[in-house]
Amino acid sequence: MKRKVVFVCSYCGSEFKTEGECRAHELSELSISQADYEEFCKLRTALKITESNLRLYDEEKTRKAYEAAKKAMSEFEARTMPFDKWKEI
Numbered sequence: 001m002k003r004k005v006v007f008v009c010s011y012c013g014s015e016f017k018t019e020g021e022c023r024a025h026e027l028s029e030l031s032i033s034q035a036d037y038e039e040f041c042k043l044r045t046a047l048k049i050t051e052s053n054l055r056l057y058d059e060e061k062t063r064k065a066y067e068a069a070k071k072a073m074s075e076f077e078a079r080t081m082p083f084d085k086w087k088e089i
Contacts, residue, residue, distance in 0.1 A: 038078050043073045 006015050007022035011029045016022040027037055050066040 032080075039076065040080075043069070043076055047073050 007017070007019050008015050009022060009025050009029065011026060014022075016025065023037075024034070029035060032040075038067060047066075047069045050062070050069040054062045056062075062080045
């Protein structure tokens with residue numbers, strides 16, 4: 001038995017053989033560059049980590065780190081895409 005993996009675009013349903021092709025297509029559908037997407041993922045991860053730390057250790061230091069991560073994410077979204085396309089990712 002052979003297994004065949006197919007990647008499907010979340011927006012238009014196009015099928016691709018590799019994950020990279022599918023991601024590139026989805027990013028073009030959203031009008032987002034690969035570099036912006038990677039930066040968005042880093043900022044989102046940092047925000048999730050600081051939010052988790054804030055829940056565990058509600059101290060001034062963790063609150064400041066969380067606010068800084070939140071500010072960085074909102075500045076990035078405003079700079080790269082002033083509308084709500086990031087909510088779709």
